[in-house]
Amino acid sequence: EAQVTQNPRYLITVTGKKLTVTCSQNMNHEYMSWYRQDPGLGLRQIYYSMNVEVTDKGDVPEGYKVSRKEKRNFPLILESPSPNQTSLYFCASSFSAGTGTKKLFFGSGTQLSVL
Amino acid sequence: AQKVTQAQTEISVVEKEDVTLDCVYETRDTTYYLFWYKQPPSGELVFLIRRNSFDEQNEISGRYSWNFQKSTSSFNFTITASQVVDSAVYFCALSERNTNAGKSTFGDGTTLTVKP
Numbered sequence: 001e002a003q004v005t006q007n008p009r010y011l012i013t014v015t016g017k018k019l020t021v022t023c024s025q026n027m028n029h030e031y032m033s034w035y036r037q038d039p040g041l042g043l044r045q046i047y048y049s050m051n052v053e054v055t056d057k058g059d060v061p062e063g064y065k066v067s068r069k070e071k072r073n074f075p076l077i078l079e080s081p082s083p084n085q086t087s088l089y090f091c092a093s094s095f096s097a098g099t100g101t102k103k104l105f106f107g108s109g110t111q112l113s114v115l
Numbered sequence: 116a117q118k119v120t121q122a123q124t125e126i127s128v129v130e131k132e133d134v135t136l137d138c139v140y141e142t143r144d145t146t147y148y149l150f151w152y153k154q155p156p157s158g159e160l161v162f163l164i165r166r167n168s169f170d171e172q173n174e175i176s177g178r179y180s181w182n183f184q185k186s187t188s189s190f191n192f193t194i195t196a197s198q199v200v201d202s203a204v205y206f207c208a209l210s211e212r213n214t215n216a217g218k219s220t221f222g223d224g225t226t227l228t229v230k231p
Contacts, residue, residue, distance in 0.1 A: 033219070042121075043160075048218065049217075056218075092160075108159060
């Protein structure tokens with residue numbers, strides 16, 4: 001089944017403790033992206049990747065890192081989480097975005113709470 | 116910079132009413148793409164439509180229809196004869212082709228409640 005898999009689904013952590021949210025897709029998509037969803041603010045793009053080893057900042061990249069060493073995986077890293085990073089996170093993928101973003105396939109989301 | 120505005124934060128209708136969700140966008144790019152996504156109470160995000168800036172033809176898919184008007188920079192979404200299952204948060208999104216092709220901007224979303 002074609003899907004985007006995020007793990008974990010829920011995560012509670014404490015300020016400053018490094019964490020990684022994994023994202024994997026099995027559709028051979030070139031493009032992958034991370035978003036955070038906060039009440040009243042819609043979805044805001046954190047980072048995106050047009051292909052392996054090609055990543056770029058979205059609108060809210062501060063406090064986050066990403067890597068794209070393989071086509072299928074695009075982990076989101078919070079090196080020193082803070083309470084303002086408490087949010088619902090979505091990973092998404094699509095076919096090549098070289099001529100504009102295509103239909104996005106989203107993961108199920110990761111609810112992160114930073115205490 | 117690209118921007119998407121969904122002025123309606125919440126809409127409540129009674130089943131079988133028609134409802135229109137507004138979306139206004141800003142972009143400097145001559146080629147761009149507009150999207151609508153649905154997020155039902157279960158939380159997943161579901162793609163509904165993608166429209167490129169060259170195609171102003173309105174589209175209909177069952178009870179759903181979309182009205183794209185470049186002159187007013189709007190891409191509105193209408194649900195005809197709404198049903199309880201249409202209750203969800205709906206997001207409009209914009210992606211430019213030539214400037215930052217990988218960036219996508221979402222509106223804040225409109226929460227639609229359809230009452231039986």
